[in-house]
Amino acid sequence: MNRIGYYIREGVDSIFNHGLISFTTICVILACLLIMGSFASVAVNVNHIIGNLEDQVSILAFVDEKWTEQEARSLEKEIMAIDNVAAVTFVTRSQALDEFLQQQEDSPLFDEVEPTILRDRYLVYLKDVGLMAGTQNRLSEIPGIASVNAHLGIAQGMVAVRRIVNVVSVVMIALLMVVSVFIMANTLRLAAFTRRNEVAIVRMIGATNSFIRGPFNVEGMILGLTGSLIAYLAQWLIYITVTGRIAASSLSFLEIVPFSVLALPMLACFLAIGLLVAIFGSRIAIRNYMRI
Amino acid sequence: MISLEHVYKSYENGTPAIEDVSFAMDDGEFAFLVGPSGSGKTTIIKLLTGEIASTEGRVVVNGYDMGTISRRRLPALRRTLGVIFQDFRLIDNRNVYENVALAMHVYGARNSEIKKRVPYVLGLVGLEGRMRDMPKELSGGEQQRVAIARALANNPRTIIADEPTGNIDPELSAELMKLLSKISEQGTTMLVVTHEHDLVNQFAKRVIRIVNGRLASDSKGWYQA
Numbered sequence: 202m203n204r205i206g207y208y209i210r211e212g213v214d215s216i217f218n219h220g221l222i223s224f225t226t227i228c229v230i231l232a233c234l235l236i237m238g239s240f241a242s243v244a245v246n247v248n249h250i251i252g253n254l255e256d257q258v259s260i261l262a263f264v265d266e267k268w269t270e271q272e273a274r275s276l277e278k279e280i281m282a283i284d285n286v287a288a289v290t291f292v293t294r295s296q297a298l299d300e301f302l303q304q305q306e307d308s309p310l311f312d313e314v315e316p317t318i319l320r321d322r323y324l325v326y327l328k329d330v331g332l333m334a335g336t337q338n339r340l341s342e343i344p345g346i347a348s349v350n351a352h353l354g355i356a357q358g359m360v361a362v363r364r365i366v367n368v369v370s371v372v373m374i375a376l377l378m379v380v381s382v383f384i385m386a387n388t389l390r391l392a393a394f395t396r397r398n399e400v401a402i403v404r405m406i407g408a409t410n411s412f413i414r415g416p417f418n419v420e421g422m423i424l425g426l427t428g429s430l431i432a433y434l435a436q437w438l439i440y441i442t443v444t445g446r447i448a449a450s451s452l453s454f455l456e457i458v459p460f461s462v463l464a465l466p467m468l469a470c471f472l473a474i475g476l477l478v479a480i481f482g483s484r485i486a487i488r489n490y491m492r493i
Numbered sequence: 494m495i496s497l498e499h500v501y502k503s504y505e506n507g508t509p510a511i512e513d514v515s516f517a518m519d520d521g522e523f524a525f526l527v528g529p530s531g532s533g534k535t536t537i538i539k540l541l542t543g544e545i546a547s548t549e550g551r552v553v554v555n556g557y558d559m560g561t562i563s564r565r566r567l568p569a570l571r572r573t574l575g576v577i578f579q580d581f582r583l584i585d586n587r588n589v590y591e592n593v594a595l596a597m598h599v600y601g602a603r604n605s606e607i608k609k610r611v612p613y614v615l616g617l618v619g620l621e622g623r624m625r626d627m628p629k630e631l632s633g634g635e636q637q638r639v640a641i642a643r644a645l646a647n648n649p650r651t652i653i654a655d656e657p658t659g660n661i662d663p664e665l666s667a668e669l670m671k672l673l674s675k676i677s678e679q680g681t682t683m684l685v686v687t688h689e690h691d692l693v694n695q696f697a698k699r700v701i702r703i704v705n706g707r708l709a710s711d712s713k714g715w716y717q718a
Contacts, residue, residue, distance in 0.1 A: 207598050218586070399584050405542065406643070407571035408599045 204415070212419025219392045223424055226388040230428025230478060231435065233381040234471055237374045238436040241470075242463065244370035249458050251363045255330040258359070261350040262340045264321040270294075272345070273321040279343050280323055285336045290324040297322060320347060331360040378474060385482030389421060393487045400490045413490065417483045425479025429471040436467065494520050495541065495651060495682060500550030502536050510536040511706040514550075518684065520650065523677040525693045526686045528703035534686045537703070538655050541684075542576060543567045555650045572600055575644025575681075579656035581636045583628040589615065589639050590624040596646040614642040618672065634665040641672065651682040658689060666692050674698070 216223045262280065264273040270293055280289050292300075294316040301319075305311055327336055333356040340349045393400070400413055437460060444457045496517040502510045511533040518524055528534050539545045540552050543559060552559040555573040562570060583592050590611055597607045615621050618638040628636055637657055644652050654673060658666035670685070670692060677683035687693060693700060702709040 203603055204598070204601060206604075398582075402582050402584060403595065403599055404568075405571065405576055405582070406596045406599055407568045407574070407647075409568040412568075412599060 204412070208415035208419045211416035212423060215392060215396070215416060215420050216423060219395065222388050222392050223420075226385055226424045227428040227431065229384045229388065230381060230425060230475055231432045233377045233384075233478075234429060234432035234474060235435055235439070237377045237474070238432065238467065238471065239439070240370045240373045241467070242436070242440055244366050245463065246455075246458055247366045248363060250455055251359050253456055255356075255359055256326070258327065258330050258333075258352065258356055260325040260327070260333065260337055260340060262323040262325055262343075262346050263348045263350070264323070265345050265347040266317075266320045268321070268345055270321055276323070276343060276345050280325060280340065283336060283339045285328050285332045286325055287328045288326040290326075292322050292324060294319045294321055330356040333357075378478065381474075381478045382481045382485070385421070385425070385478050386485035389417060389483050389486035390489075392420065393417065393490055397490060400487075404490075414483070414487060417487050418480065421479035421483035421486075422476060425475035425477075425482075426472060429475030432475075433468050433471045436471075437464070494518065494553070494555060495684065496551070496553040497537070497540075498551040500540065500552055501548045502533075502540065502545065503548045509706055511703070514703065514706075514708050516701050516708065516711055518682055520682055521677065521680040522699065523674060523683045524685070524699040524701055525696075526684055526701050526703065527688060527690065527693060528709070529688060532703045533706040534688075534703055535655070536706075538653055538686060541653055542574060543570060572647060573650045575647070575649035575652040577637070577640050577644050577652065577654040577657045579659035581628070581633075581640045581660070583636055583639055583643075585628055588625050588627050589620060589631070592628065592639055593643045593646050596643045600647045602647075610646060611642075614645045615639075617645065617676075618642045633661040634669065637661055637669060638672070641669075641676075645676065649681065651684070652676065654683070654685045656686055656688070658687065658692060667695055670696065 264276065274291055277289055277291060280286055297319045298314065298316045302308075302311055302314075325336070325340065327333060333351055333353055337349050337351040337353070340346055403413060440460050440463070444460070447453065447455060447457060494517075498515050500514045501512055504510060514533070514537065526534055526537060536545070540547055540559060541554050543554075543562065547560065554570060557566070557570040557573075559570075584595065587595065593611045593614060594607050597610060602610070612621055612624065615624060618641050620635060620638055620642065623631065623635065628639065631639065637660070641657075644654075652673070657673070658669055661669065666689065673683055673685060674696060697714060699711070699713050701711045
């Protein structure tokens with residue numbers, strides 16, 4: 202406890218003794234986390250919007266026209282038994298015709314059309330749009346299903362966009378984390394350099410590596426957490442401002458994730474990243490001074 | 494307790510620094526380690542503090558065999574030693590009290606102990622009134638006395654003083670040496686490295702003389718450079 206108190210005192214003293222270095226470190230963490238946070242926010246929202254669109258994507262499974270409505274309805278269980286099926290809606294021939302006529306704005310040209318020319322059908326909603334092709338095959342294999350209509354191109358497009366956004370975000374976040382660790386390490390290395398005589402002296406009077414590292418770890422952690430907290434508040438402000446502008450613009454149809462949903466995970470991620478960056482940064486910074 | 498048995502040390506380029514050096518010091522013994530510049534005195538100090546390892550032979554310090562000691566155990570050995578350097582090696586941005594207290598923090602001493610012990614050891618070296626002063630506000634002699642207080646802080650079994658009078662006035666040197674001698678009388682093994690033969694000759698102590706990396710003599714009394 203005594204030693205922890207000593208580390209804290211030394212770490213805090215060092216932050217103020219090397220004010221400019223400390224300020225730079227906080228700014229670096231702030232900038233990196235803001236960029237990371239912005240990428241993550243965009244990724245979350247793109248995922249959310251695509252997810253919403255995907256929920257609306259469905260496969261049309263047409264029932265053989267020789268089957269009665271009752272027989273057609275009995276297929277629901279079999280369709281629901283397919284793994285990737287989230288929900289099904291049965292549409293009768295009459296309902297299908299009504300919808301069709303509505304689209305034709307009740308044009309007199311179709312007045313004489315009978316529902317029997319259409320088929321009963323199922324609207325099949327999927328759990329994972331990426332597996333649409335497989336589900337389409339499974340549906341076609343069900344006896345009584347005459348044909349299956351799936352927009353594979355749209356589904357693949359959505360999956361591709363989602364993947365690209367996710368990969369770009371993960372790569373950017375990973376890169377920025379590495380950059381942050383090295384910038385943090387370099388700024389702390391400056392602090393370590395200014396204290397190299399002190400480190401050499403305490404080592405000669407019997408300090409263990411953990412004793413030497415202690416104040417640097419505390420310094421790094423305080424800087425990391427401070428940078429994270431400021432970045433979190435700034436990210437909050439930016440998010441609210443940007444989403445407010447979107448809501449007031451022609452893009453208002455986009456369903457944006459409210460900040461309240463992101464707040465806790467984002468805070469936890471920022472603090473964890475800030476701490477990780479600080480710990481790795483300080484380890485790298487004093488590595489050279491650890492040789493006995 | 495210090496013991497060197499047939500110790501050799503060569504540097505990476507093959508230059509021998511010391512060859513076949515053997516001597517031992519009992520607990521509480523006082524000895525001067527003397528010799529001209531480049532004779533190998535500093536190499537012996539580095540072997541004793543674990544900064545370097547011998548090429549051949551056995552070095553034992555306070556029960557630690559320096560040939561087999563692990564890096565992890567090295568701090569424990571160093572805590573049994575008090576080292577005094579020619580250039581004092583005080584931390585500039587800490588005051589006298591903090592410089593001495595640091596050695597006790599390293600040792601893991603409690604704050605209450607530190608508060609008691611630091612004024613006590615500073616009193617032993619006559620600096621109880623200068624606790625809040627920064628090292629730069631002190632004379633060379635005073636700075637060296639702070640370094641002695643720091644070395645004494647953890648009540649070490651052995652003190653190694655490397656040219657402790659090298660950077661201070663000659664008239665203060667004898668006084669400082671008397672202080673080290675007094676400390677030794679309390680049971681601390683004291684190895685003082687110096688090349689000031691006049692100073693050595695004022696004290697009838699054991700003199701270990703190294704010349705060209707070899708033990709030239711080991712006797713009580715005085716020596717001629």
